[in-house]
Amino acid sequence: xxxxVSITPLDKPMLEDTLTGKFITYGEFHRRxxxxxxxxxxKWTLHTGDVVPIVGPSCIDYALIAHAVWLAGSIxxxxxxxxxxxxxxxxxxxxxxxxY
Numbered sequence: 001x002x003x004x005v006s007i008t009p010l011d012k013p014m015l016e017d018t019l020t021g022k023f024i025t026y027g028e029f030h031r032r033x034x035x036x037x038x039x040x041x042x043k044w045t046l047h048t049g050d051v052v053p054i055v056g057p058s059c060i061d062y063a064l065i066a067h068a069v070w071l072a073g074s075i076x077x078x079x080x081x082x083x084x085x086x087x088x089x090x091x092x093x094x095x096x097x098x099x100y
Contacts, residue, residue: 015060024060029067036068048073053092055079 010027017023024032040046052069054076056062069076079091 015063017059020059022060024064029064032064033067033071036064037071040068040072040074046072046074050074051077053077053079055081055083055088057081 008026010030011025013023014026014029015024046052046069052074054062054065054069056065066076066078079088083091
């Protein structure tokens with residue numbers, strides 16, 4: 001997704017949220033993913049191989065975060081936003097136990 005192998009115009013819409021009407025172009029997607037990845041690495045000291053859990057609905061921001069985590073060289077742990085509170089707690093506890 002970080003390479004424009006088909007020479008897609010940068011102003012072409014890439015993703016659209018049908019619930020909100022919000023969309024993002026190829027150029028904006030690539031710019032924001034790069035900026036987020038840099039921010040993750042420098043501000044949050046995210047390193048290659050770190051595991052990052054995220055919970056959320058399927059939306060443009062979710063895609064941006066996922067790709068930025070991958071670009072930063074980290075591992076993404078997707079947790080369903082339809083999980084119950086106990087399932088979410090279990091998933092996060094299991095993830096946090098891997099840190100120690």
